[in-house]
Amino acid sequence: LKVKVVRSSPPSSQFKATFQESYQVYKRYQMVVHKDPPDKPTIHQVRLVPVSFEDPQFKSSFNQSATLFAKYQMAVHKDTPSDCGENEFTRFLCDSPLEAENAPTGPECGYGSFHQQYWLDGKIIAVGVIDILPHCVSSVYLYYDPDYSFLSLGVYSALR
Numbered sequence: 001l002k003v004k005v006v007r008s009s010p011p012s013s014q015f016k017a018t019f020q021e022s023y024q025v026y027k028r029y030q031m032v033v034h035k036d037p038p039d040k041p042t043i044h045q046v047r048l049v050p051v052s053f054e055d056p057q058f059k060s061s062f063n064q065s066a067t068l069f070a071k072y073q074m075a076v077h078k079d080t081p082s083d084c085g086e087n088e089f090t091r092f093l094c095d096s097p098l099e100a101e102n103a104p105t106g107p108e109c110g111y112g113s114f115h116q117q118y119w120l121d122g123k124i125i126a127v128g129v130i131d132i133l134p135h136c137v138s139s140v141y142l143y144y145d146p147d148y149s150f151l152s153l154g155v156y157s158a159l160r
Contacts, residue, residue, distance in 0.1 A: 006018065036151070036152075037150070037151065045118060045119045045120060046116060046117065046118055046119070046160070047116070047117045047119065048109055048114050048115075048116050048117075049061065049114060049115045049116075049117055050100060050109070050110070050112060050113070050114055051093075051094055051096055051112070051113040051114060051115055051129075052100065053094075058115065061115075061117060061124060064123065064124050065089075065115065065117070065124060065127055066086050066089045066090075068124055068125075068126075068127065068143065068144075068145055069084060069089045069093065069127070069143050070084040070085070070089070071145065071146065072143035072144060072145070072146060073143070075146040076143075076146060092141075093115075093129050093140070093141060096112070096113035096131070098111070098112050098113050098131055098133075099112065100112035100113075103134075106134065107132060109132065110132070111132050111133060111134060112131070112132065113129070113130070113131050113140075114129075114130050114131075114132060115127050115128070115129055115130075116128035116129075116130055116157070116160075118144075118153060118157075120148070124145075125144060125145045125148045125151075125153070126142065126143065126144035126145065126148070126153040126157065127142070127143055127144075128141075128142045128157045129141040129142070139157070139158070142154050142157050
């Protein structure tokens with residue numbers, strides 16, 4: 001048995017070179033030990049979308065995200081439909097005081113507020129609202145389709 005310590009943040013060349021293999025070990029572990037289904041969202045089914053009505057991906061997924069938010073709020077938090085309409089969704093999870101910024105030494109996506117969308121079979125099943133800042137990532141809120149609660153998407157999102 002050989003054990004190596006590999007820097008993950010910032011990602012070292014060793015980390016990048018072994019990422020896919022490590023991910024496959026992690027996925028197999030989750031399936032065997034924690035009984036995760038094989039169709040649990042993968043890295044390729046997660047989209048990071050800037051919270052901006054100027055962004056085409058954000059605009060094209062807005063209605064689906066808002067509908068999912070309402071479904072989640074009513075099922076999990078027992079909100080009434082009037083408590084989780086489009087205006088409430090926009091005020092709570094789209095209007096951000098953060099200014100988008102693309103610093104030369106920052107991440108490729110830039111700094112600001114993002115919706116981390118989890119897609120399965122062509123539809124959004126969860127959204128993590130996050131702020132990417134120069135020295136941290138802040139998880140603001142997560143909502144998911146209650147029909148997929150068996151996937152433990154909150155745990156998956158926190159680990160991701």
